Amino acid sequence: MLKRKDLISTKDLTREEAELILETTFGMKEILQREVKKVPSLKGKTVATLFFEPSTRTRTSFELAAKRLSADVVSFTAQASSMTKGETVRDTVKNIEAMIVDAFVIRHRSEGIPNFIAGITDASVINAGDGKHEHPTQALLDTFTILERKKKLEGLNIAIVGDITHSRVARSHMFLLPKLGANLIFVGPKTMIPKDIEKVEPRIKVAGRIEEVIEDLDVIIFLRIQLERIESPLISSLKEYHNHFGLNLTKLKRAKKDIIIMHPGPVNWGVELAPEIMNLENNVILEQVTNGVAVRMAILFLLLSSR
Numbered sequence: 001m002l003k004r005k006d007l008i009s010t011k012d013l014t015r016e017e018a019e020l021i022l023e024t025t026f027g028m029k030e031i032l033q034r035e036v037k038k039v040p041s042l043k044g045k046t047v048a049t050l051f052f053e054p055s056t057r058t059r060t061s062f063e064l065a066a067k068r069l070s071a072d073v074v075s076f077t078a079q080a081s082s083m084t085k086g087e088t089v090r091d092t093v094k095n096i097e098a099m100i101v102d103a104f105v106i107r108h109r110s111e112g113i114p115n116f117i118a119g120i121t122d123a124s125v126i127n128a129g130d131g132k133h134e135h136p137t138q139a140l141l142d143t144f145t146i147l148e149r150k151k152k153l154e155g156l157n158i159a160i161v162g163d164i165t166h167s168r169v170a171r172s173h174m175f176l177l178p179k180l181g182a183n184l185i186f187v188g189p190k191t192m193i194p195k196d197i198e199k200v201e202p203r204i205k206v207a208g209r210i211e212e213v214i215e216d217l218d219v220i221i222f223l224r225i226q227l228e229r230i231e232s233p234l235i236s237s238l239k240e241y242h243n244h245f246g247l248n249l250t251k252l253k254r255a256k257k258d259i260i261i262m263h264p265g266p267v268n269w270g271v272e273l274a275p276e277i278m279n280l281e282n283n284v285i286l287e288q289v290t291n292g293v294a295v296r297m298a299i300l301f302l303l304l305s306s307r
């Protein structure tokens with residue numbers, strides 16, 4: 001079991017804890033391949049998903065994960081709640097907690113909200129993405145997908161391409177992948193890469209173009225430009241961005257044959273990835289989505305089953 005109440009960031013996750021989550025995920029994935037995809041592990045527990053920002057993958061997979069483990073699930077959407085009448089986040093959480101829930105899964109546009117909520121409730125809190133701070137379960141599901149495909153993490157060369165500055169996924173990877181022995185290369189326009197990011201950790205490097213590094217890569221992860229978190233334009237046009245930082249077959253020809261192409265979604269086809277990438281064997285984007293359920297089952301199980 002995880003000896004912690006909450007999962008807020010990969011920064012404060014130890015290597016042993018991350019490895020425990022990844023190992024447990026293999027078992028959860030086996031459950032998902034059975035005819036009856038349900039076990040009683042969390043029977044009697046209740047999980048509340050509180051999404052103050054839109055989501056397709058994270059919310060659905062957390063809800064499915066909880067249901068596969070036989071927990072009850074309640075879903076809260078800010079736009080359809082009494083927050084529209086002025087109720088605060090704190091009061092919203094305290095009222096849902098009063099109905100007796102065991103875990104909150106929280107997404108919010110402001111950094112620090114899951115951590116704040118963790119401090120005011122006895123329930124477990126799982127960060128499902130807070131502003132540009134962290135998205136730990138996305139980094140864990142990406143890492144599981146890499147491990148499943150490549151059978152190891154140690155020594156792999158993994159590039160993350162795009163809007164690093166505004167990405168909570170990139171930030172969670174920055175703390176997770178080097179901890180597990182992988183080398184991380186951030187690629188993107190200078191306006192989208194935090195200054196001195198390579199000084200955070202010796203396994204992190206920065207490159208200006210995909211072409212500079214593609215021949216050495218085992219994994220390439222693309223990110224959407226986080227327009228909802230950008231106040232002024234950081235690129236001249238999406239077409240130019242695609243030419244410089246998007247992936248097409250011409251660039252891919254220089255890569256290793258077994259490179260895997262990843263994206264946390266939602267993908268803007270024609271911007272991060274040319275549509276011709278969609279049907280390639282190397283594209284594991286939907287495997288990431290499948291693995292999202294298994295990783296979130298592992299996290300819910302490891303946090304809740306002994307509480």
Ligand code: CP
Binds near residue numbers: 056057129138
């Ligand atoms: N990857 C991800 O967080 O997707 P959603 O925004 O659809 O949850």
